Amino acid sequence: MMTSPEILTFMDLAIQQAKLAMDALEVPVGCVIVEDGKVIASGRNRTTETRNATRHAEMEAIDVLLGQWQKNGLSMTEVSENFSNCSLYVTCEPCIMCASALSILGIKEVFYGCSNDKFGGCGSILSLHLSNTTPLNNSEVPPGKSFKCTGGIMASEAVLLFRTFYEQGNPNAPKPHRPLARQA
Amino acid sequence: MMNNCLIVHIPDKQPHDLHHQPTESVFASIIDPKHANQIVRRLNQIAPLEDLRHVKRIQKKVLEGGQIQLLVILCLVSEGNNQFDSMPSHLQELISSYQLSPFITKVCKYAATSKEEWHEQCKFWPTSYHPRTYNIDGITGFSEEDSQSVLKFMQSALELATSDGLVVNAAVIVDPSAKQIISSACDQIFVWNTCNDDSCSRKPELFCSHTIISGKCDSHETLHSNNSSNQLKQPYTSVSCLYPQQWAEHQSHSRSLYYFHPLRHAAMVAIESSAARDRCLFPGKENSEAKYLELDGENSSWTSSHAKRQKIACANGEYVEKLNAHSHTSDQPPARPYLCTGYDIYLVWEPCAMCAMALVHQRIRRIFYAFPNPNAGALGSVHRLQGEKSLNHHYAVFRVLLPEEALHRCYI
Numbered sequence: 001m002m003t004s005p006e007i008l009t010f011m012d013l014a015i016q017q018a019k020l021a022m023d024a025l026e027v028p029v030g031c032v033i034v035e036d037g038k039v040i041a042s043g044r045n046r047t048t049e050t051r052n053a054t055r056h057a058e059m060e061a062i063d064v065l066l067g068q069w070q071k072n073g074l075s076m077t078e079v080s081e082n083f084s085n086c087s088l089y090v091t092c093e094p095c096i097m098c099a100s101a102l103s104i105l106g107i108k109e110v111f112y113g114c115s116n117d118k119f120g121g122c123g124s125i126l127s128l129h130l131s132n133t134t135p136l137n138n139s140e141v142p143p144g145k146s147f148k149c150t151g152g153i154m155a156s157e158a159v160l161l162f163r164t165f166y167e168q169g170n171p172n173a174p175k176p177h178r179p180l181a182r183q184a
Numbered sequence: 185m186m187n188n189c190l191i192v193h194i195p196d197k198q199p200h201d202l203h204h205q206p207t208e209s210v211f212a213s214i215i216d217p218k219h220a221n222q223i224v225r226r227l228n229q230i231a232p233l234e235d236l237r238h239v240k241r242i243q244k245k246v247l248e249g250g251q252i253q254l255l256v257i258l259c260l261v262s263e264g265n266n267q268f269d270s271m272p273s274h275l276q277e278l279i280s281s282y283q284l285s286p287f288i289t290k291v292c293k294y295a296a297t298s299k300e301e302w303h304e305q306c307k308f309w310p311t312s313y314h315p316r317t318y319n320i321d322g323i324t325g326f327s328e329e330d331s332q333s334v335l336k337f338m339q340s341a342l343e344l345a346t347s348d349g350l351v352v353n354a355a356v357i358v359d360p361s362a363k364q365i366i367s368s369a370c371d372q373i374f375v376w377n378t379c380n381d382d383s384c385s386r387k388p389e390l391f392c393s394h395t396i397i398s399g400k401c402d403s404h405e406t407l408h409s410n411n412s413s414n415q416l417k418q419p420y421t422s423v424s425c426l427y428p429q430q431w432a433e434h435q436s437h438s439r440s441l442y443y444f445h446p447l448r449h450a451a452m453v454a455i456e457s458s459a460a461r462d463r464c465l466f467p468g469k470e471n472s473e474a475k476y477l478e479l480d481g482e483n484s485s486w487t488s489s490h491a492k493r494q495k496i497a498c499a500n501g502e503y504v505e506k507l508n509a510h511s512h513t514s515d516q517p518p519a520r521p522y523l524c525t526g527y528d529i530y531l532v533w534e535p536c537a538m539c540a541m542a543l544v545h546q547r548i549r550r551i552f553y554a555f556p557n558p559n560a561g562a563l564g565s566v567h568r569l570q571g572e573k574s575l576n577h578h579y580a581v582f583r584v585l586l587p588e589e590a591l592h593r594c595y596i
């Protein structure tokens with residue numbers, strides 16, 4: 001299947017974000033959020049800087065959006081509607097935490113680069129993007145919405161970034177100990 | 185009075201039904217004890233039981249009259265083919281040279297995780313049982329003092345969860361070595377905006393100057409326990425980990441009076457403030473991680489027990505036997521913690537997948553929760569992250585069954 005040039009363009013922007021993370025000595029993962037063919041937010045991993053290991057690229061971009069939308073006076077219903085029109089492009093498969101978050105927000109679609117064999121929440125370890133289809137214990141409100149998920153987009157570029165980070169790394173970084181593709 | 189607090193370990197795997205443990209069919213045969221050594225040696229070469237290491241190769245039966253009978257496992261019965269001639273040729277040679285008569289029997293497929301399971305397993309065929317060798321404190325039980333302390337911290341989580349009339353989830357991160365609260369938080373899905381300046385709205389992570397909406401709407405839910413069983417009757421729809429999607433159903437109030445953030449579950453907020461505390465207490469350069477005390481789950485328990493035995497040099501050159509020597513006790517310069525390594529978290533409700541994974545990332549050592557989350561719980565109810573082998577960190581999970589009066593005190 002040919003990947004559309006549009007998808008490649010957005011993934012390339014996500015890779016640029018990942019490179020920014022690398023420059024800041026962070027595990028290189030980056031993402032952009034797209035609505036109606038326009039990038040409306042971007043994010044990169046900030047776990048080292050914040051000492052908060054949950055500050056993944058996706059969480060950063062989501063916070064940018066929530067901040068902006070509320071500054072513009074959007075109501076919760078409108079915010080929820082907006083998320084359902086957004087696509088996320090991220091260099092590595094969202095981890096279980098981020099996949100869960102994306103499902104809570106009700107994002108429309110996710111495109112990712114390399115898969116995440118250790119923590120992946122979109123098929124590798126858990127499949128949280130399918131959350132709506134799993135039977136629920138007769139709850140009225142499902143814990144999350146399902147979203148469409150496509151992996152393997154510019155995966156080699158994403159992997160190359162990880163490899164560069166861990167192999168040549170930087171003199172200050174801890175010796176990894178972190179597995180390849182730890183973050184996302 | 186508090187000794188009816190019960191702390192239950194939630195294991196990595198769903199325990200098997202004791203009397204219906206999965207089994208596997210094997211070919212076995214009675215052998216002459218004279219040949220036992222030779223046969224077993226040969227079998228280990230030609231037909232090792234790779235996936236059944238917990239199963240003993242030989243079974244010894246004492247027959248009536250005290251006579252000893254030995255039985256040996258030859259090999260697994262390959263699926264869909266229980267004919268003897270389906271066995272590898274080496275085995276067939278062995279069978280004919282010792283004149284064995286193979287028969288099919290069952291052995292338990294998985295190693296026993298408890299003594300009870302092991303006893304049941306041995307009714308089929310003997311297995312070996314190794315109680316887990318690594319121990320995150322508490323898996324093998326709590327001392328009276330420790331369970332008092334667990335109860336006390338759970339109590340503060342409970343009080344937080346109910347402090348605003350509206351029942352939400354609450355999280356308390358604790359350094360157990362110093363019995364000190366590191367950070368605590370409630371769900372912050374809806375937060376009043378008491379901040380006028382513009383910079384606040386650009387930084388949704390800075391909710392510190394905001395207060396949590398109290399008494400939202402008219403739903404005054406209270407924590408009612410169903411007598412002694414710790415079962416909750418109410419739906420508690422404001423507990424974010426129970427109903428993570430609830431925010432989208434929320435009726436909009438007038439705009440701009442408050443912020444909302446659908447992902448600010450109690451555990452996420454507590455992690456954030458522990459990170460803020462870390463940055464504030466140890467303002468060193470972010471990347472000089474050489475000082476980090478990075479210890480993962482299993483290593484850290486080794487280190488702490490090792491440290492207990494270690495004699496530690498004091499400034500005056502004297503050696504003092506240190507009890508419970510952790511890196512951050514008061515008589516040592518505090519080492520900068522690596523994330524939440526060594527810390528515990530107390531949650532009123534079992535966390536959802538987002539929160540449970542966040543706690544893996546932040547390297548929490550133990551999780552205590554009071555009530556299960558059948559809707560979205562990720563520590564045994566819907567998922568079981570503590571048993572996902574691929575994750576790079578594993579915490580131990582406990583449910584705290586609270587004594588009646590603890591619930592009533594907060595009940596509000």
Ligand SMILES: [Zn+2]
Binds near residue numbers: 058094099184
């Ligand atoms: Zn993530």
Ligand SMILES: [Zn+2]
Binds near residue numbers: 424449451535536
């Ligand atoms: Zn949660």
